[in-house]
Amino acid sequence: MFLDSYGYDSHWHDLFQALDSPGDPGRVTVVDRGACGVATSHGIVRARSGRHDVCTGDWVVVDSDTIAGVLPRRSAIVRASAGTTSTSQTLASNVDTVAITVAADTELDLGRVERYVALAWDSGATPVLVVTKSDRGLDNDGRLDAVRSAAPGVAALAVSSQTGSGVDSFTDRLAGTVALIGPSGSGKSTLANVLIGEQALDTGTVRQADSKGRHVTVRRELIPLATPGMTVIDTPGLRSVGLVSSxxxxxxxxxxxxxxxxxxxxxxxxxxxxxxxxxxxxxxxxxxxxxxxxxxxxxxxxxxxxxxxxSRRLAEAKQLSKLQRRMYKNR
Ligand SMILES: Nc1nc2c(ncn2[C@@H]2O[C@H](COP(=O)(O)OP(=O)(O)OP(=O)(O)O)[C@@H](O)[C@H]2O)c(=O)[nH]1
Ligand SMILES: [Zn+2]
The missing domain is CATH 1.10.40 (Ribonucleotide Reductase Protein R1; domain 1)
Incomplete structure (x- = not known):
């Protein structure tokens, strides 16, 4: 089944049934202004977001090209919106592993690593620290020790997307939906491509000349991996990672x-x-x-x-308990 490769399982199926709304279940793969791409059993369709504030990774109900409902999120990566701390932005939802990329060949900013790690823990997913571009690192072990000291209890490993070194140990750590987060140019898209196994996403190499490797990924796309049920979400490099409710x-x-x-x-x-x-x-x-x-x-x-x-959390909790009551009643 097409949707299985996006992680559709009995949990989402039960929630979808309980919602009892006309339309098809689907998973948001990309969000543009006012519209999004949704993987459904009919393939990827475009849908209007309507009144719903959806993000990449959401499980939704699509009815006549419009999002008719959003299933309660199991996890979400939320940051304070740039420039303001009173609103927040959800970068990705229903994530199981948050891989935080730290390039081996740039000045190490442990304060920033700590920020990303807090954001990742807050999402409800499991963080993993990845020292990327290890083929260019002068002291990968030293860097691994340093990032570990900034994040007790978080696994850290070094990979090179160029040579493939460390990639297997990295993939062993991953489960379900993997979101890659980290500064611009830290190798997220390149690593996502390695996981996907093809050049599906634009990487810096392609457009390096015009963009100096900065902010190359402009869209957050969710893409299935070869392992059934596993998906990867590449996120754009963020200028600021404000914490909120952390x-x-x-x-x-x-x-x-x-x-x-x-x-x-x-x-x-x-x-x-x-x-x-x-x-x-x-x-x-x-x-x-x-x-x-x-x-x-x-x-x-x-x-x-x-x-x-x-008020939003309360509304979500209410919706979830309502759906759960219905799920049990229908059994
Ligand atoms: N030598 C080497 N270069 C790499 C490796 N991974 C990525 N790069 C290079 O680093 C640059 C940035 O990589 P991207 O994958 O585009 O970085 P990103 O984190 O997705 O950047 P944004 O999309 O701007 O957030 C590109 O020129 C890549 O070719 C690696 O393992 N080794
Ligand atoms: Zn003290």
């Missing part, structure tokens, strides 16, 4: 700091200049400072965003 993501990303904080002499230790601070004794000052910065940023973004986010 308490849980920050908690996971900085779990080492939060664990050590229990051993500080003072209960309200700010891990600044206090004596007997277990955090200062064990953690890089850069990481402590970024922890505080991201906490503050998230606090302000979340406060402004909360009213909107809460």
């Amino acid at each position: 308490e849980e993501g920050l908690h996971q990303t900085f779990s080492d700091i939060e664990a050590l904080a229990q051993h500080c002499r003072f209960d309200d230790c700010a891990h600044g200049s206090e004596p007997g601070c277990a955090v200062q004794e064990n953690i890089d000052p850069r990481r402590i400072a970024n922890y505080h910065r991201l906490q503050r940023e998230n606090y302000w973004a979340t406060t402004r965003h909360d009213a909107r986010a809460n």
Whole structure:
């Protein structure tokens, strides 16, 4: 079945049935302004988004070329929209693995890695760190150690899309829908092509001359892989990765700091200049400072965003429990 290759399974089938809405189930593969591409059992169709705010990866109901409903998301990568912290943008949904790309041949920005990792944990998917372009790295092991120290508990590995080195260990880590996120030029599209096994996406090589490898991928496309049910979503390189409602993501990303904080002499230790601070004794000052910065940023973004986010979350939770009640009734 065509839809199986996009990850259609009993979970989505049950939710679709419970929605009891006319139309076909499908998965959004790409979003343009006001319209999107949807994989259905009739192939890829174009549909108007209508009143629905859909993103790549959503499972939807398509009725006469219009999105008639969106099935509750299992996970979603959400960032604060660029330039404003009061609205958010969903980059991709129903993702199982978030692969964060860090190029081996550019200056390492661990603060940015921590941001991406928090965003990934928050999505509900499992993050994996990928040091890309390992054929160009001078010290891949050193870089792997550094990114691991910025993300305790997150697997990190080095790959080269050019030589194929590390690709098998990388694919072993992947499940279901894989989203590639990372800065512009860090090798996301090239790696997606390796997973897909063909030159399906534009990469920097093609248009390097005119765009200097920056912001080459303009659309977030979901593409099935050879393994049934596995798909990959390539995302455009982001200029800013603002966090919003990221308490849980920050908690996971900085779990080492939060664990050590229990051993500080003072209960309200700010891990600044206090004596007997277990955090200062064990953690890089850069990481402590970024922890505080991201906490503050998230606090302000979340406060402004909360009213909107809460009402949406509540509506989604209500919809899900309504569908689940119907699912059980129909059994
Ligand atoms: N040597 C080497 N170059 C690579 C590798 N992977 C990607 N590149 C090159 O790095 C440049 C950027 O790669 P892309 O895959 O377009 O990067 P991207 O992250 O998708 O960039 P955006 O679409 O702008 O976000 C291109 O010139 C690629 O050919 C690799 O494994 N080794
Ligand atoms: Zn302390």
